Amino acid sequence: xxxxxxxxxxxxxxxxxxxxxxxxxxxxxxxxxxxxxxxxxxxxxxxxxxxxxxxxxxxxxxxxxxxxxxxxxxxxxxxxxxxxxxxxxxx
Amino acid sequence: xxxxxxxxxxxxxxxxxxxxxxxxxxxxxxxxxxxxxxxxxxxxxxxxxxxxxxxxxxxxxxxxxxxxxxxxxxxxxxxxxxxxxxxxxxxxxxxxxxxxxxxxxxxxxxxxxxxxxxxxxxxxxxxxxxxxxxxxxxxxxxxxxxxxxxxxxxxxxxxxxxxxxxxxxxxxxxxxxxxxxxxxxxxxxxxxxxxxxxxxxxxxxxxxxxxxxxxxxxxxxxxxxxxxxxxxxxxxxxxxxxxxxxxxxxxxxxxxxxxxxxxxxxxx
Numbered sequence: 126x127x128x129x130x131x132x133x134x135x136x137x138x139x140x141x142x143x144x145x146x147x148x149x150x151x152x153x154x155x156x157x158x159x160x161x162x163x164x165x166x167x168x169x170x171x172x173x174x175x176x177x178x179x180x181x182x183x184x185x186x187x188x189x190x191x192x193x194x195x196x197x198x199x200x201x202x203x204x205x206x207x208x209x210x211x212x213x214x215x216x
Numbered sequence: 217x218x219x220x221x222x223x224x225x226x227x228x229x230x231x232x233x234x235x236x237x238x239x240x241x242x243x244x245x246x247x248x249x250x251x252x253x254x255x256x257x258x259x260x261x262x263x264x265x266x267x268x269x270x271x272x273x274x275x276x277x278x279x280x281x282x283x284x285x286x287x288x289x290x291x292x293x294x295x296x297x298x299x300x301x302x303x304x305x306x307x308x309x310x311x312x313x314x315x316x317x318x319x320x321x322x323x324x325x326x327x328x329x330x331x332x333x334x335x336x337x338x339x340x341x342x343x344x345x346x347x348x349x350x351x352x353x354x355x356x357x358x359x360x361x362x363x364x365x366x367x368x369x370x371x372x373x374x375x376x377x378x379x380x381x382x383x384x385x386x387x388x389x390x391x392x393x394x395x396x397x398x399x400x401x402x403x404x405x406x407x408x409x410x411x412x413x414x415x416x417x418x419x420x421x422x423x424x425x426x427x428x429x430x431x432x433x434x435x436x437x438x439x440x441x442x443x444x445x446x447x448x449x450x451x452x453x454x455x456x457x458x459x460x461x462x463x464x465x466x467x468x469x470x471x472x473x474x475x476x477x478x479x480x481x482x483x484x
Contacts, residue, residue: 169322182447208375213271213411
């Protein structure tokens with residue numbers, strides 16, 4: 126009986142040790158000895174600059190719709206054509 | 217007496233024989249003559265509002281109304297965009313202030329504060345320069361479009377004036393021909409020919425005026441080039457500001473005397 130209890134305890138310890146060893150491994154260093162960038166926390170200065178650049182790009186992009194106003198150049202075409210389409214009452 | 221009766225009968229028959237064909241012919245010719253003469257009557261009998269000048273005036277009013285509508289539309293959308301851009305920029309300014317405050321919180325100390333202040337000044341200058349460049353590109357595009365619209369307007373106005381001159385001259389010529397007794401059919405035919413020629417000239421002039429349209433593409437290209445340059449210059453200025461700030465923070469000695477090659481790393 127004792128042997129069985131000891132065996133069960135040994136099995137539990139073995140399984141427990143196995144689970145602990147199954148945790149995700151730390152990122153392997155790159156050839157330069159640095160941690161891969163995916164796992165690297167964002168640089169606050171980079172974040173700051175990216176935020177500012179993104180804001181200004183969004184502002185500049187907002188002016189793109191201005192070019193659609195070019196359609197107004199021909200907006201009077203119907204009224205202009207009426208000058209030559211009319212028969213001026215002469216049949 | 218019998219002789220006299222016969223003579224009268226013969227004279228009457230002769231008269232009928234001579235006059236009948238004339239009266240029948242006159243009756244047969246009457247509809248055609250009325251129709252042809254009717255053209256001159258119609259031409260001279262038109263109400264003032266039906267004459268060429270009045271009709272051209274109405275077309276001109278329709279065109280002016282449309283132009284005003286276009287101008288009002290452009291002003292409305294431009295004002296709205298300017299307002300939206302102003303709002304976006306204000307939001308960006310507020311966000312930038314928050315970003316600077318976050319940096320100051322992450323990098324305490326006078327030296328870091330000074331480095332961040334320099335960064336902020338460089339960023340503010342870069343932002344101001346980009347916005348100035350964007351405004352200039354926007355203004356140039358708008359002015360170019362306004363100029364193209366004005367050029368087209370001038371060309372159309374010149375064409376419509378030429379059309380008015382030609383049509384009213386043709387109308388006067390037709391009226392004069394009618395008054396001179398010219399065959400109404402001929403008058404009508406000539407007037408129609410004159411009108412066709414005038415309208416054809418007008419169409420040609422309008423087609424030439426439409427060539428102002430392609431002037432738009434250079435405006436679009438120029439705007440894009442200016443916007444791209446503004447973005448590129450801004451990015452370069454921001455890259456330098458970032459590099460300068462990182463270098464300054466890296467050089468800062470912490471209070472404990474340890475070289476923070478990286479205050480940046482410490483803040484992460």
